[in-house]
Amino acid sequence: xxxxxxxxxxxxxxxxxxxxxxxxxxxxxxxxxxxxxxxxxxxxxxxxxxxxxxxxxxxxxxxxxxxxxxxxxxxxxxxxxxxxxxxxxxxxxxxxxxxxxxxxxxxxxxxxxxxxxxxxxxxxxxxxxxxxxxxxxxxxxxxxxxxxxxxxxxxxxxxxxxxxxxxxxxxxxxxxxxxxxxxxxxxxxxxxxxxxxxxxxxxxxxxxxxxxxxxxxxxxxxxxxxxxxxxxxxxxxxxxxxxxxxxxxxxxxxxxxxxxxxxxxxxxxxxxxxxxxxxxxxxxxxxxxxxxxxxxxxxxxxxxxxxxxxxxxxxxxxxxxxxxxxxxxxxxxxxxxxxxxxxxxxxxxxxxxxxxxxxxxxxxxxxxxxxxxxxxxxxxxxxxxxxxxxxxxxxxxxxxxxxxxxxxxxxxxxxxxxxxxxxxxxxxxxxxxxxxxxxxxxxxxxxxxxxxxxxxxxxxxxxxxxxxxxxxxxxxxxxxxxxxxxxxxxxxxxxxxxxxxxxxxxxxxxxxxxxxxxxxxxxxxxxxxxxxxxxxxxxxxxxxxxxxxxxxxxxxxxxxxxxxxxxxxxxxxxxxxxxxxxxxxxxxxxxxxxxxxxx
Numbered sequence: 366x367x368x369x370x371x372x373x374x375x376x377x378x379x380x381x382x383x384x385x386x387x388x389x390x391x392x393x394x395x396x397x398x399x400x401x402x403x404x405x406x407x408x409x410x411x412x413x414x415x416x417x418x419x420x421x422x423x424x425x426x427x428x429x430x431x432x433x434x435x436x437x438x439x440x441x442x443x444x445x446x447x448x449x450x451x452x453x454x455x456x457x458x459x460x461x462x463x464x465x466x467x468x469x470x471x472x473x474x475x476x477x478x479x480x481x482x483x484x485x486x487x488x489x490x491x492x493x494x495x496x497x498x499x500x501x502x503x504x505x506x507x508x509x510x511x512x513x514x515x516x517x518x519x520x521x522x523x524x525x526x527x528x529x530x531x532x533x534x535x536x537x538x539x540x541x542x543x544x545x546x547x548x549x550x551x552x553x554x555x556x557x558x559x560x561x562x563x564x565x566x567x568x569x570x571x572x573x574x575x576x577x578x579x580x581x582x583x584x585x586x587x588x589x590x591x592x593x594x595x596x597x598x599x600x601x602x603x604x605x606x607x608x609x610x611x612x613x614x615x616x617x618x619x620x621x622x623x624x625x626x627x628x629x630x631x632x633x634x635x636x637x638x639x640x641x642x643x644x645x646x647x648x649x650x651x652x653x654x655x656x657x658x659x660x661x662x663x664x665x666x667x668x669x670x671x672x673x674x675x676x677x678x679x680x681x682x683x684x685x686x687x688x689x690x691x692x693x694x695x696x697x698x699x700x701x702x703x704x705x706x707x708x709x710x711x712x713x714x715x716x717x718x719x720x721x722x723x724x725x726x727x728x729x730x731x732x733x734x735x736x737x738x739x740x741x742x743x744x745x746x747x748x749x750x751x752x753x754x755x756x757x758x759x760x761x762x763x764x765x766x767x768x769x770x771x772x773x774x775x776x777x778x779x780x781x782x783x784x785x786x787x788x789x790x791x792x793x794x795x796x797x798x799x800x801x802x803x804x805x806x807x808x809x810x811x812x813x814x815x816x817x818x819x820x821x822x823x824x825x826x827x828x829x830x831x832x833x834x835x836x837x838x839x840x841x842x843x844x845x846x847x848x849x850x851x852x853x854x855x856x857x858x859x860x861x862x863x864x865x866x867x868x869x870x871x872x873x874x875x876x877x878x879x880x881x882x883x884x885x886x887x888x889x890x891x892x893x894x895x896x897x898x899x900x901x902x903x904x905x906x907x908x909x910x911x912x913x914x915x916x917x918x919x920x921x922x923x924x925x926x927x928x929x930x931x932x933x934x935x936x937x938x939x940x941x942x943x944x945x946x947x948x949x950x951x952x953x954x955x956x957x958x959x960x961x962x963x964x
Contacts (some may be wrong), residue, residue: 396515396693399480411524414527415528422532429543487703490711500585504703515696522686522689522693530679532678533679565630565631569631569687573624575620582613583617631687709777712794716792717794719793722801723751725785726783727748727784730744730746731746733764733779747929754916755927755929757915757931758954763936764933765887766888769917773799778791803823803881803885809868810860813857816851816853820874824878824879827878835877840901841900856868873901883914884913887917889916890902921957921958930942940953
């Protein structure tokens with residue numbers, strides 16, 4: 366598959382769905398409802414927008430009054446007062462504009478803050494299955510660029526657009542009151558403006574959405590490249606990776622250029638149409654005023670001309686903000702799409718929240734598949750007594766990690782039963798269950814902060830002394846104290862300033878600080894050198910006493926003393942027993958052990 370084909374595929378959250386080529390009223394209304402928690406601020410923005418919409422046309426009307434009154438009568442003092450009145454309206458309009466801008470900017474920030482928090486909470490509701498099929502860049506694009514477009518939509522497009530529409534309506538009322546016949550001439554231009562909008566609306570909407578999608582793919586590619594830079598450089602793929610990124614940037618540039626081309630045609634057409642009509646209006650109105658056909662004087666006509674300008678100017682501005690409105694709507698569409706995505710399951714409030722666990726685990730006819738019709742685990746039956754150590758053994762893809770994730774309730778069984786302390790896992794609150802677990806995976810993930818802070822993640826209410834004691838219990842404190850600032854060393858992004866072994870020791874200490882009833886070690890020592898592994902294995906045997914341990918291991922030498930070994934092949938348990946008995950059977954496990962030991 367070529368990159369051009371790949372980028373056209375589903376990018377993680379419904380990106381392949383057909384999208385309407387227009388501003389969706391439902392999306393606009395939904396954005397408006399997100400302002401409900403800030404109703405006072407929103408209503409202030411609406412009121413200020415309405416006041417400014419009235420003040421601008423009033424400036425045009427005031428000019429007509431000054432011309433027809435003080436100027437015609439030769440009252441210079443009246444002219445001064447009229448000029449001061451016009452200046453006062455102008456100052457008041459700008460003061461209102463200032464406070465409307467401040468209020469709308471504040472409202473935009475508050476709405477997007479709530480959206481960001483809501484998105485983050487939503488992401489934590491999803492099971493691990495969601496993250497196996499969703500690109501990181503796609504999520505980041507929604508969280509950053511799409512929400513930013515929504516913010517602009519709230520403070521720039523929404524209230525500014527309402528003010529422009531209000532200004533047109535108020536100007537229309539004054540124009541009808543001033544000269545109904547001449548206002549009918551204004552309406553002649555409406556079909557032309559409507560036709561231009563209809564023609565370009567679909568084009569601009571299409572290219573705006575394409576630009577959003579290509580931006581998402583760029584973000585995804587950058588995230589992939591940064592995370593995989595070691596592999597890119599190790600396999601000398603720098604040139605190929607740059608070519609792929611260049612292809613994506615070209616596609617994004619093409620989308621931006623197509624959007625710019627259509628905008629560059631749309632706005633001048635709209636503006637020319639408006640100015641041409643003003644020229645026609647000037648000719649017709651001047652003739653009517655001078656000949657007496659409209660039964661109005663010059664002052665009324667000049668006021669009407671100003672009002673016509675206040676009527677047409679919003680049309681041009683609406684055309685200018687239309688592209689931003691489309692970007693905001695497209696961003697909102699993608700954000701709401703993520704917010705509306707249903708998790709694989711929801712943790713109901715009435716699920717049991719165990720205060721403690723014995724650590725008994727039992728499977729009865731357990732089945733699981735990531736994709737319907739492609740089973741990963743089939744008909745598993747086993748029982749683990751509290752305090753036992755059970756090893757899961759098998760080739761890559763046999764289902765070991767999947768089974769460990771089911772026990773952790775990162776997934777739910779498709780069929781059969783998985784019981785924890787005799788209770789179905791579906792009826793136990795997942796976070797409460799995992800609070801009783803200590804989990805160490807092959808990928809030793811660390812958060813920004815110090816070594817000690819990362820250990821304390823295991824139990825945030827623990828003291829530093831307890832965290833240090835957990836490190837001591839592993840018998841590997843010297844390896845962490847060797848760091849530049851010892852346990853107070855900053856680990857860097859994802860622990861990059863630590864070695865693989867040091868990161869894994871931190872993860873072990875983090876799990877043990879929790880004092881869990883169940884330890885799940887998913888190839889937890891695979892990234893540790895042989896000497897460090899031997900030290901950790903010795904500590905694990907001591908610390909596993911009284912705890913149920915589920916060990917996923919490739920290094921079979923690490924599980925020779927397990928109470929039970931489950932041998933998996935193609936998602937089924939093909940053998941079970943202790944190490945010596947399984948070797949005597951000379952079956953699948955024995956062949957795996959010989960393969961591992963090289964004998």
